[in-house]
Amino acid sequence: MLTSHSRSDGVTEWLSGDVGLLVYAVAVTATSESYTARHLSVLEGLEAVRKRPGMYIGTTDSRGLMHCLWEIIDNSVDEALGGHATKIGIVLHADTSVTVSDDGRGIPVDIEPKTGLSGVEVVYTKLHAGGKFGGGSYQASGGLHGVGASVVNALSSRLDVEVDRGGKTYRMTFHRGEPGTYADPASGPGPESPFQPFVDHSELAVVGKAPRGRTATRVRYWADRQIFPKSAVFSYDELVTRVRQTTFLVPGLEIVVRDERGLPGTPGENGPHEESFKHTGGAADFVDFLAPDTPVTATWVLQGAGSFKETVPVLDERGHMTPREVQRECEVDIALRWGTGYDTEVRSFVNIISTPKGGTHLTGFEQGLLKVIRKNVEANARKLKVSTKDGAERIEKDDVLAGLTAVVTVRLAEPQFEGQTKEVLGTGPVRQIVSRVVEKEIQARLSSTKRDEKTQASLLLDKVVAEMRARITARKQKEISRRKNALETSSLPAKLADCRSNDVDRSELFIVEGDSALGTAKLARSSDFQALLPIRGKILNVQKASISDMLRNAECAAIIQVLGAGSGRSFDIEAARYGKIIMMTDADVDGAHIRTLLLTLFYRYMKPMVEAGRVFAAVPPLHRVEVIGSGRRKNEYIYTYSEAELGVTLKKLDKAGRRYKPDIQRYKGLGEMDADQLAETTMDPRHRTLRRVTAEHAEAAERAFELLMGTDVAPRKEFLIAGAAELDRSRIDV
Incomplete structure (x- = not known):
């Protein structure tokens, strides 16, 4: 094609x-x-890969760089999936290279008869070559359609492969996909070392002895900076997330990650950093790790299998491709759990390769889930007080998925993906196989006579029905919550000082700490597009509270009412009355605490605003230094935002010989600034500083909120004690 x-x-x-x-x-x-x-x-061959790398790895930025790393790691993981490897090592070197090693069988070193090349050279120089195509080496595998290793080689300025087999260590090196030898200096290997390509024939060199019985593969490569810009770097956080995910999906596999780069902002910035990952509970452990809320059901494990026939082209003895019908087996392994929240977290995988955009396996999972739960709700309609007449109260997919955390994994040979990057599974028969497994396994739990499973089934059906009714109510009220109606309604809180503009993108809502600051803020704001809503003290910690408690809290209810977009699952960002939400609190510890409580409210019940980057924190100053002018020069004011910054500022003034008044004003609250100062430092878009609140890594954010704001005290205490040594004492507000 x-x-x-x-x-x-x-x-x-x-x-x-x-x-x-x-x-x-x-x-x-x-x-x-x-x-x-x-x-x-x-x-x-590889010349085509270098010319159009995007056709193989999507992009040549950091995402493409990480994609190449996944390809090498996935080859090692395939060995573990087949039961041949138990440990994988990954090292991010200071010279920007990366090493991936495993204790698998080792790449074959003998001669492949068709090409006359060693197995190592075939794997790293020939597209669509490897152990994944013959059907005898891997029952299930990942990799970029089998072109992964050779594509990475083509896009590397240098790649070294070492294999331990038969008591010997073999090595082969490549320069931009071409095999040859490097004359490395004593300082160590690198892509700048003199390179000599092979002339007549390639050579897989024996460079040492390997312990008897040991097999292994080690790959080190340097990404080609002719292809990847210098701004493209390996993300340690992304690597660790993927590695942790893999060890959940391959129980017993240990992966060790080591970062030697010393990059600022990474765990290894002060020296080499190493982490080890190993899990034995499989997908169930993964679900427990991902689930953010209080459980409604236990973590259920659903397993099953099915077979299907598929017509594929097969190379016959004459070298011709002929269609042949083959029998395929598909194994299904699912772990899931419902919680009290409304967010859905479903991860899908094919042969442990993540499919972020889903595919037929995810479709089958959702269809099976909806079918079996809808059937059970209708069978218990009277008990659940559900009206099934004319479909008045009919369970939909979103009702079932609310509060669900699930990991869906299928394993099959030769999966068909849509596109080179494997984000969507396209094998059609998988949908029905997964759907049948889900229906059968869920039905067994919903009809169980065991006391605990019976209780969980009842709680689950109650939750699904409650979600259905909330959805129906939200749909009926949706138009009422639209901006036009919200602007026309007279039920907005009296303490809201609204703006005149109807332009949502331009308008800003300042949530102000205290009534005292409100008066000054009214004088400092631009009433055309800046609205003010004061809150009194610390609002409710919604991480510990129920939805009903949150709605009964006056401050939380006022914020939701003023924003006009609802809350929770019914939150509609299109109905929001303001383009920006700005938390304007004092620059002390109390102000930081209030910001944290507000952030918890926004993240838990108005998350789309955070995800859209529409929630901000104002940055008011902590000190004002009055610098004395000389001659006709007027006194000027310098604002600082921390004790450390104040110290640096005063040292600079002393060094420059500039005088300043010794009585340095320290703002204990926003109300201590006059309107001009508040406008200049905190509210005027021309001068102010805003910090945008983001949540790029949803899982990490969920865990952070639960750790810092949740009901469980022990993990929070552990976290504070463990991090005490890293505390910047200059930021403590005494």
């Missing part, structure tokens, strides 16, 4: 996914008769 791409320079490109050819057709200005085969340029 050929896929085409037209470039801005008049060149049309076709990529053949079957044979790894990149064909160019250069546009000509003459007639179509002059457009002949001489205008075509053919790039074969």
